[in-house]
Amino acid sequence: NQPLPIALVGEAILKQQADEVRDFDEKLSHLASQMVASMVEAKGVGIAAPQVHSPLALFIMASRPNERYPDAPLMDPVVVVNPQLLSASAELVSGEEGCLSVPGQRFSIWRHQTIVVRYQDLAGQWQQTELTGFIARIFQHEFDHLQGITLLERSQ
Ligand SMILES: O=C(O)C[C@@H](Cc1ccccc1)C(=O)SCC(=O)c1ccccc1
């Protein structure tokens, strides 16, 4: 799958509220695999559909150990469709983040340590799970993208 061009901060697509996904068809699966290819090529740990100019409520998260988070779990890419944040811990934790739409910059961002989330998979099946630590951070970063929020609006 050919990687897709990545939108840079300032482009309108990154400021919009993403649209609910209704058709769980092969077009959706193809977009998801193109997003994975784009994320891997850009060396990211996540990517949201608006970042590849698609206004859909869809993102990929793929934690892996890295210099900043050496104990981050290694996980296969997870496709998250129509995500909902059900609850979030009062405990916040500050950590460094990058954004593929703000290349070459790092930001210190406060995030909830633990969240309970609900989303659909590529088959449209609802999943509900609790996330904590680096994966929770990635989810919150990508979830922001679907609300038209980038880390520039959140940086300390
Ligand atoms: O812009 C994106 O959504 C991708 C972004 C996701 C993300 C990184 C760090 C914390 C939360 C979410 C990236 O993958 S940027 C790549 C990068 O700078 C980085 C990679 C691993 C750890 C820290 C930063």
Ligand SMILES: [Zn+2]
């Ligand atoms: Zn980002």
